[in-house]
Amino acid sequence: MAALTPHSNSKLLTGPAAWWSSLAAMSKKELLIMLRYPVELVSSFGQVFLIVIILTLAGLMFSKDGVRPSDGNSNTAGVVVYGFILFMFLSDTLWTIGYNVRREQKQGTLEQLYLSPASKFASLLSRVTVTLTWTGVLCVASAFLMSAMIGRLPFTNLPLGVYILIMALAGTFGVGFAFAALTLRVRETGQTLANFFQFAFMVLCAPFFPFSALPGWMQNISRLIPLSYSVDAFRTVLMGTPPELASLPVEIVVVTAFGLLMPFAGYWLYRREEDIARTKGSLSEY
Amino acid sequence: MATITHPTFGQKLSAMLAETRLRLLNISRYPGQLVLEIIIPVVFASMPMLLGRATAGADAGANFAANTGTANYVAFLLIGSNVFTLVSNAFWHIAYWLRFEQETGTLEAIYLTPTSSLNLAAGVAVYSAIRGLTAAILSYIIGCLVFQVNPLQGDVLLALAFIFVGLIPLYGVAFLFGALVLKVKESNALVSLMQWVVSFLMGIFFPITVLPPFIRFVALLFPPTWITNGVRSSLLGVGFFFGQWYFDMAVLWAFLLFAPLFSFWVFNRVERNVKANEGVGEF
Numbered sequence: 001m002a003a004l005t006p007h008s009n010s011k012l013l014t015g016p017a018a019w020w021s022s023l024a025a026m027s028k029k030e031l032l033i034m035l036r037y038p039v040e041l042v043s044s045f046g047q048v049f050l051i052v053i054i055l056t057l058a059g060l061m062f063s064k065d066g067v068r069p070s071d072g073n074s075n076t077a078g079v080v081v082y083g084f085i086l087f088m089f090l091s092d093t094l095w096t097i098g099y100n101v102r103r104e105q106k107q108g109t110l111e112q113l114y115l116s117p118a119s120k121f122a123s124l125l126s127r128v129t130v131t132l133t134w135t136g137v138l139c140v141a142s143a144f145l146m147s148a149m150i151g152r153l154p155f156t157n158l159p160l161g162v163y164i165l166i167m168a169l170a171g172t173f174g175v176g177f178a179f180a181a182l183t184l185r186v187r188e189t190g191q192t193l194a195n196f197f198q199f200a201f202m203v204l205c206a207p208f209f210p211f212s213a214l215p216g217w218m219q220n221i222s223r224l225i226p227l228s229y230s231v232d233a234f235r236t237v238l239m240g241t242p243p244e245l246a247s248l249p250v251e252i253v254v255v256t257a258f259g260l261l262m263p264f265a266g267y268w269l270y271r272r273e274e275d276i277a278r279t280k281g282s283l284s285e286y
Numbered sequence: 287m288a289t290i291t292h293p294t295f296g297q298k299l300s301a302m303l304a305e306t307r308l309r310l311l312n313i314s315r316y317p318g319q320l321v322l323e324i325i326i327p328v329v330f331a332s333m334p335m336l337l338g339r340a341t342a343g344a345d346a347g348a349n350f351a352a353n354t355g356t357a358n359y360v361a362f363l364l365i366g367s368n369v370f371t372l373v374s375n376a377f378w379h380i381a382y383w384l385r386f387e388q389e390t391g392t393l394e395a396i397y398l399t400p401t402s403s404l405n406l407a408a409g410v411a412v413y414s415a416i417r418g419l420t421a422a423i424l425s426y427i428i429g430c431l432v433f434q435v436n437p438l439q440g441d442v443l444l445a446l447a448f449i450f451v452g453l454i455p456l457y458g459v460a461f462l463f464g465a466l467v468l469k470v471k472e473s474n475a476l477v478s479l480m481q482w483v484v485s486f487l488m489g490i491f492f493p494i495t496v497l498p499p500f501i502r503f504v505a506l507l508f509p510p511t512w513i514t515n516g517v518r519s520s521l522l523g524v525g526f527f528f529g530q531w532y533f534d535m536a537v538l539w540a541f542l543l544f545a546p547l548f549s550f551w552v553f554n555r556v557e558r559n560v561k562a563n564e565g566v567g568e569f
Contacts, residue, residue, distance in 0.1 A: 040475035051483040058363070058491030060337030061353045062346050076341055173457060192318040199322075199329045206336075213336035 014117075022118040026126030034130055041134075047137045048088070055080045055208060056146060061197070063216055077146045078153050078239050083207035085139040086231055089165065090172045092131045095194045097176040098183035100127040102191075114278070122269065124177060127224035132169075164237060164252070167259030168230035174262025175227075181266075181273035205231050211244040219245075245249035287328030293400055301401040305409025306416075309379075311419065323363065323421040328368035328429040334491050335363055335433070338445070354493050355524035360433040362522060366490040368422040368429075369514045372449070373456065374481045375418035381467040381561075382462035382475045383410045403557065404550060407464065419449070431557045440521035444531060448516030451538045455509035465549070465556040488514045509541045 034041065059076040101124075104110035113123060147153050155161075179194070186193065202208070204221055205228045211219055222228040223245055233251040235242045242249055293301070313320065339346050347357035387393040396406060411526065430437035467476055485502070487494070488510040494502050499502075500502055505511045512527070516534050519526045528532045 002527035039470060043475040043479035046479050047482050048488050050479075051472060052487055054482070054490060055337075057496060058334030059337045059341065061334070061492050062342040062349050062359070064342075064345070064349050064352075076337070079337060079341075131464065192316070192322065195326075196318075196324055199325065202329060208333045210340040213340035 017124055019119050022120040023126050023129070026118075026123055027129040030126060030130045034134070044134070045141070048142050050083075052081060052084050052142045052146060053149070054147075075154065075239065077149075079210065079235065080208060081143055081146050081153060082238055083140065083209075083231070085125075086165070086168065086234055087130065087202070087207045088135050088139060089169055090227065091198065092135050093128055093169055093176045094170040094179060094201075095176070095198070096128045096131055096176060097124050097173075098180040098194065099191075101180045102183050109187055114274075120271070123285065124267075124270070125173075128173075128176070148151070154239045157237040160237045160252075161234060164234045164255055166228060167255045168227070168234065170259035171226060171230070171255070171262040174264070174266030177263070177266030177270040181270040184270075184273045184277050201227065204228065207231050225255055226262075230256040230258070291400075298401065298405045301399075302405045302409035302412065306413040309410060309413035310416070313413075320417075320421070322416075322499060324370065324428060327364065327371050327422070327425040328432060330370070331367040331429060331491075332365040332433075334378055335359060353496075356518075356522040357490045358439075358522055360435040361437075361439070362518060362524070363491055363519050364426050364433075365428040365521065366485075366488075368426045368513060369488065369510060369517065370485045371422045371425065372453070372479075372513075373484050373510045375414050375421075376453075376456050376460040377463060377477050377481050377484070378391075379414035379417075380407065380412055380457065380464045381480075383407055383464070384468060388495045393459045404553065407461065409552075411460070415453055419444070419453075419543060420433050422535060440523065442521070445517045445520035448520060448535070448538065450514055451535065452509050452513035452516070455538065455541035455545035456513065458541070458547075458549040459509060460551050461546070461549035465553040468553075468556050468560055484508060487511060490514070509538065509545065512538050512541070 056077050059080055063076060101110070104113060114120075122278060143153060179197075182193065203214075204218065205224060206214060206222065211228070211232060214222065229251045231243055232245045233242050233255055235241065235246065236248060236251070245251065246254070340348050347359065350359040350362070351357035354362060369392075384393065387396055396403065398429065400411075427437045463476070463480060470476060487505040487508050489505070493513060494505045497505060506527070512534060515524070515527060516531070516538070518524045519534070520531065528534055528537070
C-alpha cells in the first residue's frame with residue numbers, strides 16, 4: 001500500500017500556482033461541457049439578438065417616430081441594450097454558481113470535489129469564467145447589431161462604464177456565493193427562488209426602463225438595493241443622462257463598496273453553509 | 287402463442303387522459319412554479335410598458351395608438367405576453383415530453399406498451415393546454431387589474447374562440463418541433479431559441495406590420511400570429527388581417543385541419559427513423 005508523504009507534494013497543492021492551475025483545469029472542464037452542445041451555443045447567440053430586438057421594438061411603439069431611425073430611438077435602444085448587458089452579466093454571476101453546485105449534487109460529484117485538495121473558491125469561480133467570456137462576446141455583438149438597426153448607441157464615458165460593470169460583477173459574484181449557500185440549504189426550491197429573485201431584479205433594479213417609471217414606494221425599495229445603483233450609474237455614464245437615485249459620485253461609492261465587500265461576505269456565507277451541510281452529512285442530499 | 291391486440295379507441299382515450307392526470311398531479315406538487323407562471327407574463331409585459339411611459343410621458347397612449355391602432359397599450363402588451371405563455375408552454379411541454387420520460391426512467395416502459403406514443407403526447411398536449419390557458423387567463427385578468435384596465439372589454443367570446451381554435455394548430459406545430467427535438471436531442475437549447483423566434487414572428491409586443499415584408503410573410507405562416515392578432519382585434523379593435531373576423535378565423539381553421547395531420551405524419555416518420563437507428567433512449 002502506498003504511503004502518504006505529506007511534505008513531498010504539499011507545494012503542488014497550495015499557493016497561487018496551485019490555485020491558478022485548479023481554476024484553469026476547472027474552467028477547461030466547463031468549456032468542454034459547453035462545446036459538447038453546439039446547438040445550445042448557437043441558440044444562446046440567437047436568443048440574445050431576438051430578446052433585444054423584441055424589447056427595443058416594443059419600446060419604439062411608444063415613440064413618435066415609430067421604428068424609423070432617430071435620436072430618440074437610439075436612446076430607447078440604449079436603455080434596452082445597456083440594461084440587457086447588465087442583466088445578462090448579473091444573471092450569469094448570480095445564478096450560475098448556485099446552479100452548478102446543484103448540478104454537482106445531482107450528478108453525485110459534489111462530495112468527491114470536497115475530498116480533493118483543490119481550492120473551493122477556484123471551484124466556484126470556474127463555474128462562471130467561461131460563461132462570462134461568452135456573455136461578453138454576445139453583448140458586444142448585440143450592441144453592434146442594435147447600432148446597425150436603430151442608429152449609433154450613446155457611449156459618453158466608456159472607461160467609467162467598464163469600471164462600474166466590473167464592480168457590479170464583483171458584487172454579484174458575492175451575491176452568487178450567497179445564493180449558492182442558499183441552494184445548499186433549500187436544494188430544489190433554489191430554482192424557483194432564482195426565478196423569483198430574477199423577476200424582482202427586473203422590476204426593482206429597473207434594467208429595462210428608467211427608475212422614474214416606478215411608483216414612489218417602489219423607488220424607495222430600489223434605493224435599498226446596491227444593484228440598483230449599479231444599473232443607474234452604468235446607464236448614466238454611458239448615455240450621459242442625469243442619475244436618478246443619487247448623485248453620480250455617491251452612486252460610484254456605493255457600487256465600489258458593493259464590489260469590494262460583497263464577495264467576502266458571500267464567500268463567508270457559503271463556507272458557513274457548507275460547514276453546516278458537512279456536519280449534517282447533507283452535502284450530497286437532494 | 288400470445289397475439290397482440292390493438293387498443294380500442296376507448297383504451298387510447300383512457301391512456302391519453304391518464305397521461306394528462308399524471309402530469310397535472312406532478313405539477314400540483316410545485317405550487318410555487320404555478321404562481322410564477324401567472325406572475326411572469328405580467329412582469330414581462332410591464333417592461334416595455336414602463337419603458338414607454340418613462341420615455342413618452344403623457345404622449346405614451348397617443349404614440350402607441352399611432353403605431354399599433356390602439357391606445358390601450360396595457361391590454362395590447364398583456365395579450366402578447368399571455369399568448370407567449372401559451373406558445374411557450376406548448377413548445378416546452380411537447381418538445382420536452384420524451385426528455386421527461388427519459389429523466390424519470392420510464393421511456394422504455396412506455397415504448398413496450400401497446401399504446402402509441404402519439405396518444406401519450408396528445409395527453410401531454412391536453413395537460414399543457416389546461417395549464418397554459420389557466421395561467422394565461424388568470425395572468426391577463428390580474429395584469430389588467432394591477433394596471434387598472436378593464437379586462438372584459440370588446441368581444442370576449444370571439445377572443446376565446448380564436449384561442450380555442452388556434453390551440454389545435456399550435457400544438458400541431460409543437461409536435462412538428464417535437465420531431466426535430468427527437469432527432470437533434472438538445473431540447474433545452476432548441477425550445478429556448480424557438481420560443482423567442484415564435485414570439486418575434488407573432489408580434490408579441492408590436493404589430494407584425496413593422497416587420498420587413500419577407501419576415502411578415504413568414505410570420506403569417508405561424509398560427510400564433512393569427513391567434514395574437516385575432517384576440518387583439520376582438521378585444522381592442524386593432525383590425526383583422528383580412529378585414530373581417532370570419533376570414534381570419536377561416537385561416538385558423540385551415541391551419542387546424544392541416545397542421546395536426548402533417549405534424550403527426552412527420553413525427554411518426556422521425557420516430558420510426560430514430561428507433562431504427564440511434565434509438566430514442568439516447569440523450
